[in-house]
Amino acid sequence: MGAARVTVLVWGGALTVLGGIGAALWRVGRGIVRTVRRMDDFMGDWCGEEGRPGAPARPGLMERVSAIEARLLGVEHELHPNDGGSLRDAVDQVNRRLVDLCPDRAAPARRLPPPS
Structure with missing residues (x-):
């Protein structure tokens, strides 16, 4: 080569x-x-x-988690019986009234006392 x-x-x-x-x-x-x-x-x-012209501020992860926890506390308040103002209290009240209006068919019928 x-x-x-x-x-x-x-x-x-x-x-x-x-x-x-x-x-x-x-x-x-x-x-x-x-x-x-x-x-x-x-x-x-x-x-x-941080916010800048044309773009809003975005919260960080910890701020978002705190906001979610605050919302969750509000939901939990509605799910448990408390002072009578929760959704659970309202449902329980409706159920009690419904039982009074429409007794269970399996239960023995209430009889009126005979007229005196």
Whole structure:
């Protein structure tokens, strides 16, 4: 083989290796950039974001969880009998009135006392 051929092959091999290293570094760099963007999005969701022109403020995760817990306390208040103002108290009252109006058919019928 001639010296010119060997030189071309060496330079071609070197360029191929450098191209492969460059492609590998590009892929690693893209992966790092994507990971950093995802972490930034996560931290924005966790901590919340302040309002800016054209975009309202977004509460952070802890603020949202606190709001959900407050709503849940209101729902729990309605599910248990308490001072007479809950939904459960109203349902119980309706059931008592319904039993008085429509007695159970399986129960013995109430008889009026004979006239005196």
